[in-house]
Amino acid sequence: MAKLTIADLKKIKDKQKATFTLREGGYKAKVTVHMGTCGIAAGAREIMTTLMDIISESEEKVVIATTSGCAGLCAREPMATVEVMGSAPVKYGDLTPDKMKDIYKEHVQEGNPVEKYAIVIGNESTY
Amino acid sequence: MEKHRSNLMICAGTGCIATGTHQVRDALEAEIKKHKLTDEVKVVLTGCNGFCAEGPVMMVFPEDIFYQKITVEEVPKLVEEHFLKGRPYEKLMFKEPLKKSVIPIMHDIPFFKYQVLRVLRNKGLIDPESLDEYIARDGYQAAAKALTEMTPEQIIKTVKDAGLRGRGGAGFPSGLKWEFASKTEADKKFMLCNGDEGDPGAFMDRAVMEADPHSVIEGMIIGAKAIGSNHGVIYVRAEYPLAVERLQMAIDKCMEIGLLGKNIFDSGFDFELEIYLGAGAFVCGEETALMRSIEGKRGMPRPRPPFPAHKGLWDKPSVLNNVETLAQVAPIILNGSEWYRSVGTEQSAGTKVFALTGDIKNVGLVEVPMGTPLKTIIYDIGGGMTNKKKKFKAVQMGGPSGGCIPEAMLDVPVTYEDIIKTGAIMGSGGMVVMDEDTCMVSTSKFFLEFTAEESCGKCTPCRVGTQVMLDLLTDITEGRGKEGDIETLEDLSHDIIATSLCGLGQTAPNPVLSTIRYFRQEYESHINNHYCQSGICGDLCSFEITDACKGCQACVRACPKDAIVGEKKQLHRIMQDLCIQCRSCYNACKFQAVDIKPALKKDKQAPAVKDEEVTQ
Numbered sequence: 001m002a003k004l005t006i007a008d009l010k011k012i013k014d015k016q017k018a019t020f021t022l023r024e025g026g027y028k029a030k031v032t033v034h035m036g037t038c039g040i041a042a043g044a045r046e047i048m049t050t051l052m053d054i055i056s057e058s059e060e061k062v063v064i065a066t067t068s069g070c071a072g073l074c075a076r077e078p079m080a081t082v083e084v085m086g087s088a089p090v091k092y093g094d095l096t097p098d099k100m101k102d103i104y105k106e107h108v109q110e111g112n113p114v115e116k117y118a119i120v121i122g123n124e125s126t127y
Numbered sequence: 128m129e130k131h132r133s134n135l136m137i138c139a140g141t142g143c144i145a146t147g148t149h150q151v152r153d154a155l156e157a158e159i160k161k162h163k164l165t166d167e168v169k170v171v172l173t174g175c176n177g178f179c180a181e182g183p184v185m186m187v188f189p190e191d192i193f194y195q196k197i198t199v200e201e202v203p204k205l206v207e208e209h210f211l212k213g214r215p216y217e218k219l220m221f222k223e224p225l226k227k228s229v230i231p232i233m234h235d236i237p238f239f240k241y242q243v244l245r246v247l248r249n250k251g252l253i254d255p256e257s258l259d260e261y262i263a264r265d266g267y268q269a270a271a272k273a274l275t276e277m278t279p280e281q282i283i284k285t286v287k288d289a290g291l292r293g294r295g296g297a298g299f300p301s302g303l304k305w306e307f308a309s310k311t312e313a314d315k316k317f318m319l320c321n322g323d324e325g326d327p328g329a330f331m332d333r334a335v336m337e338a339d340p341h342s343v344i345e346g347m348i349i350g351a352k353a354i355g356s357n358h359g360v361i362y363v364r365a366e367y368p369l370a371v372e373r374l375q376m377a378i379d380k381c382m383e384i385g386l387l388g389k390n391i392f393d394s395g396f397d398f399e400l401e402i403y404l405g406a407g408a409f410v411c412g413e414e415t416a417l418m419r420s421i422e423g424k425r426g427m428p429r430p431r432p433p434f435p436a437h438k439g440l441w442d443k444p445s446v447l448n449n450v451e452t453l454a455q456v457a458p459i460i461l462n463g464s465e466w467y468r469s470v471g472t473e474q475s476a477g478t479k480v481f482a483l484t485g486d487i488k489n490v491g492l493v494e495v496p497m498g499t500p501l502k503t504i505i506y507d508i509g510g511g512m513t514n515k516k517k518k519f520k521a522v523q524m525g526g527p528s529g530g531c532i533p534e535a536m537l538d539v540p541v542t543y544e545d546i547i548k549t550g551a552i553m554g555s556g557g558m559v560v561m562d563e564d565t566c567m568v569s570t571s572k573f574f575l576e577f578t579a580e581e582s583c584g585k586c587t588p589c590r591v592g593t594q595v596m597l598d599l600l601t602d603i604t605e606g607r608g609k610e611g612d613i614e615t616l617e618d619l620s621h622d623i624i625a626t627s628l629c630g631l632g633q634t635a636p637n638p639v640l641s642t643i644r645y646f647r648q649e650y651e652s653h654i655n656n657h658y659c660q661s662g663i664c665g666d667l668c669s670f671e672i673t674d675a676c677k678g679c680q681a682c683v684r685a686c687p688k689d690a691i692v693g694e695k696k697q698l699h700r701i702m703q704d705l706c707i708q709c710r711s712c713y714n715a716c717k718f719q720a721v722d723i724k725p726a727l728k729k730d731k732q733a734p735a736v737k738d739e740e741v742t743q
Contacts, residue, residue: 003385006271006392009262016263018130023188023252030189035213048132052167056130064189065132067213 028062036070042077050097131169140175143182158206174338177492269457274394288464290476295449298543307436308354316356317445322363326526329557332450336370340377346453409581428629471497475542485560517562525554528634530641550641566663567646572600574638589632608654662723665708675720682712
């Protein structure tokens with residue numbers, strides 16, 4: 001292996017950034033996919049897979065995806081909550097992979113909640 | 128897919144490996160695969176998390192959820208609930224003893240809440256076998272800065288200004304040590320690391336070497352540059368196989384990519400590093416003895432001066448720093464001395480790692496700011512006594528070189544200066560907590576046994592003196608104590624301290640002196656009344672069942688000699704002629720109905736007869 005230079009230290013650190021955002025905190029946005037039995041039955045797995053794919057394809061290193069239990073509104077599953085740091089969390093319902101992609105682009109990246117898919121805005125902490 | 132949504136950090140320190148880390152990891156990976164979550168959830172083995180009492184432990188990121196005592200049987204349920212359905216699995220979470228409520232978030236658990244992590248900054252966050260993960264946490268940036276931007280004088284000044292003091296126990300200013308060696312002219316100098324941790328009950332350095340080997344190596348590179356050395360040796364005891372393995376792995380990796388070897392970071396600075404295995408002699412933790420041991424000679428101390436900074440290993444200028452000291456160097460260089468001084472006290476800056484053991488609930492590894500009161504460490508972080516019905520009696524600090532601190536002094540802040548006033552020493556960080564069932568005479572005898580055995584034999588006062596003291600203590604605990612024994616012990620102690628060459632002899636009597644100082648009444652009771660109030664010294668006590676007995680038969684089942692009679696729900700009775708004072712009934716009783724009484728008169732001649740009865 002080639003000899004390590006000081007510039008390499010930074011490169012390695014950047015490469016690891018996504019992993020350590022997850023472990024240390026300090027992320028920009030968190031997307032929680034609700035995976036209760038109802039959510040899974042309604043297709044939450046597919047939503048999660050789509051989300052994970054978008055995150056790993058994008059250059060974004062400070063967005064994390066996580067799961068949570070049933071959000072209580074089983075009729076509107078699959079659901080997801082998007083929390084952008086510093087603004088109120090927004091719950092989205094009746095999701096499809098395409099809707100998830102829109103939400104990621106509009107809300108997570110641009111910071112504008114997607115009103116047409118949103119169910120509720122406000123503080124209901126995920127844990 | 129490179130990015131995962133969740134990282135499961137399982138502790139792979141020696142403690143958790145012993146309780147089943149590898150089995151749990153295999154089970155977790157199998158379950159995760161079964162649910163097709165391999166791309167989303169990553170399992171990482173980390174170094175010691177510190178909460179050893181509850182192992183195997185696992186931290187889940189990003190949720191910060193802490194699981195403890197994970198078993199292979201629980202894994203399928205855990206994976207299904209938490210990682211598939213996203214419902215944290217309460218059954219394996221930490222329960223706070225007083226409230227019985229489940230506290231899932233790691234930083235809310237008092238054990239973690241009061242800690243400030245500097246030495247253990249990467250604990251549970253990185254895989255100790257991955258250099259990339261160490262670099263991700265700013266690893267080797269301090270080395271790069273020291274090698275390319277700083278002069279040796281600047282490095283030494285920063286460390287001196289930070290007020291870093293030797294964490295091996297003596298507390299000598301590390302920057303000053305470096306300065307002495309740096310100013311000595313020589314063709315060759317040595318940068319050494321002391322990983323010969325030998326105090327009973329201490330495991331701080333082992334945890335650092337296992338959990339974050341690169342932090343020690345980086346500290347050594349910076350130190351080597353400061354003193355102008357191109358050769359380093361890490362002296363580790365062979366009883367620490369995992370530490371040796373991880374250090375070696377880290378050194379090999381560094382050699383491979385040029386973090387060790389010639390012309391590091393193109394700075395023109397060369398540094399080579401090797402590991403030397405110690406055979407586990409306690410005296411080899413003493414710096415001159417350690418150096419003799421590396422030279423292949425018998426590990427014995429020699430007089431100072433000449434100090435190692437002038438004539439050390441192979442008679443060349445050498446600096447020996449403790450593992451924990453070295454692990455603090457990189458953050459000091461990177462963040463500056465002001466930052467380092469932001470916690471701790473004026474004289475004792477920064478943090479200190481302690482290994483909490485004994486009769487305390489949260490056995491483990493903790494790092495607190497200097498100046499934290501002992502009470503906070505024992506009650507808030509340590510969670511108090513294991514057995515809630517028992518009262519705190521004393522905490523032993525500094526191992527065989529230290530002493531016991533009684534309850535009345537628990538407000539003392541942990542700093543080098545304050546601890547030494549109590550008669551104990553800061554030491555390397557062993558903290559053994561003892562409850563009221565501990566006999567202080569036996570405790571000091573335990574430490575004397577250790578030092579008498581480990582004395583290298585060079586100085587007569589230490590070699591013979593510790594043995595004579597041990598004989599006196601043995602007599603006292605077996606009922607042969609005489610008037611004047613306490614004074615003889617004190618006299619001998621002062622002589623040994625005054626006339627021994629190295630730290631081993633100079634501190635060996637400390638456990639005896641400090642227990643006499645705070646628990647003299649116990650010594651007197653042993654000698655004058657032949658009574659060991661805690662029921663530890665079998666020849667000096669007897670056991671009796673009181674009216675509080677509920678007749679539950681627990682003691683009957685526990686007694687190895689069938690010496691307890693009594694029907695269910697009837698008052699039980701101990702047949703004294705059969706009793707061997709093993710204390711089993713006392714420990715078994717849930718109603719504290721077994722009393723410890725002075726030894727019965729006839730027992731004094733009885734032992735021989737009792738043995739015959741047994742053989743028949």
